[in-house]
């Protein structure tokens with residue numbers, strides 16, 4: 001049954017309900033290809049292959065080209081729309097008389113429409129009277145792999161990299177195709193295959209050949225390839241004495257490199273760049289700005305239509321500075337200075353993929369600079385490969401957050417041109433290690449396509465596709481996924497606490513750590529617990545980072561009475577006896593939240609146990625084993641954090657909270 005995991009959500013097993021199967025067979029048994037649909041094109045051929053493969057599995061039929069006079073009879077009809085009749089990459093699925101029509105104006109539209117149709121069949125949905133039109137809300141829907149050329153994956157918890165640079169370009173592992181197919185099935189249209197902590201070697205000719213081979217595999221699935229660019233590559237690879245963005249030789253080097261890339265990969269997407277961040281080289285070393293650095297690369301790519309995704313993840317090692325404020329301080333003044341083919345890539349929160357953060361104040365604050373929202377699908381700070389934590393509610397909370405930049409209702413989703421997700425995929429047989437990790441690859445794609453989707457609905461879909469359409473099973477699974485995030489926040493970092501993780505690997509608690517050389521890597525820098533209270537004061541009396549938000553948001557966050565409790569200690573240092581709205585003291589509430597987190601993991605285990613016999617035994621056992629780890633580690637988190645915080649609070653544990661041993 002290991003294959004079950006490998007197939008992800010693309011499981012096309014025979015539909016057991018015979019009536020339903022017959023109905024689908026009648027509706028889809030014959031294929032009518034419109035005269036203006038060219039099925040010889042690569043991507044169209046892939047769509048047809050997917051259709052045939054899916055219908056063979058689900059319905060047990062061989063999709064036949066319609067016999068007899070064209071234009072007659074029932075079945076599935078493909079029709080190409082004129083450009084402009086529907087947006088790029090969009091599609092329509094509509095019942096027209098006795099036919100179901102799939103219409104699109106480009107090849108990607110057909111591909112995505114095909115996967116939509118197959119998904120409906122997997123879920124047992126009725127096609128009668130069907131009338132849907134889907135156009136992606138965002139153009140850029142891209143995965144970022146933090147994969148190194150040596151096969152390791154930074155912050156990867158699912159084995160090694162699926163990209164084998166050693167055997168490329170000759171060996172084309174079928175996994176490359178299956179990966180692209182999975183991406184396409186949820187609308188992901190780009191992949192950055194190398195780590196943001198980049199290696200210049202990728203730009204050597206032999207590596208470009210390898211990248212080109214991957215691009216050729218991905219292309220028919222609509223997945224464009226991108227690479228990370230190491231800013232100092234002209235020195236390391238080109239032998240130049242500088243990487244100064246204003247140096248003519250440096251410009252020439254990048255222009256020649258772009259030419260070399262595009263001669264092999266004509267539709268190459270562009271670069272992602274991490275510069276002057278955590279020790280990576282960048283333009284600041286030459287006294288140049290991030291805009292000057294980004295523009296150097298943008299100019300090299302512009303003749304070919306490539307883009308630069310320049311990351312805003314920057315912070316200095318300065319005990320006086322608030323790390324949360326630095327990206328905004330550095331990037332807002334540069335608004336208007338970037339070339340048109342630059343997008344600035346911003347992590348969802350101002351620090352670093354914490355279990356929960358308020359949205360980054362950069363969203364909506366750079367009217368002239370398009371921004372990309374960067375989310376982390378791999379769970380660096382959320383239990384990594386072993387905890388069941390569904391991230392769709394986190395993603396949705398950020399996407400729906402109202403920035404109030406330019407008026408109420410300006411959600412983060414509405415301010416960004418796309419979504420980038422740090423991938424959680426590796427060589428694990430089931431791709432993501434924890435079987436439920438697949439759900440977030442899925443959810444990321446669905447939300448990048450349509451940020452307004454409800455996390456429960458997404459997980460419901462995923463559960464149905466992955467574990468079968470049984471109503472009770474899928475409802476249980478989707479509820480587990482949706483609720484698991486808040487459970488994790490509670491046992492790790494409730495009430496706006498952040499960065500309490502152990503040093504370096506970020507697995508497990510370490511709130512007591514206070515002596516690392518970089519002050520902003522110390523958990524104590526963030527929680528600031530002392531005998532008076534706990535939390536990071538980001539109001540006027542503290543770092544005043546809250547001032548970076550639009551007035552309506554700032555006012556709400558700046559007053560502890562109106563600040564949502566989930567961000568309370570993110571913005572405020574409050575006394576241990578501070579009264580919460582529910583009448584509890586802050587200390588009591590903190591303890592109760594940790595306790596609730598622990599109890600949440602017990603609930604997760606009980607819910608999963610209730611599905612025994614309804615989910616195949618192998619995957620049931622596997623998830624149960626992970627849940628055992630999670631329960632134990634939720635206790636570990638609670639006990640470690642509360643025992644430590646109590647050394648400051650000097651208060652007893654409230655009723656209902658089991659004291660740490």
Ligand code: GCU
Pocket residue numbers: 154155196197274278313352380
């Ligand atoms: C985090 C993570 C690093 C990563 C960095 C980034 O700090 O721990 O491994 O390189 O984010 O996003 O650049």
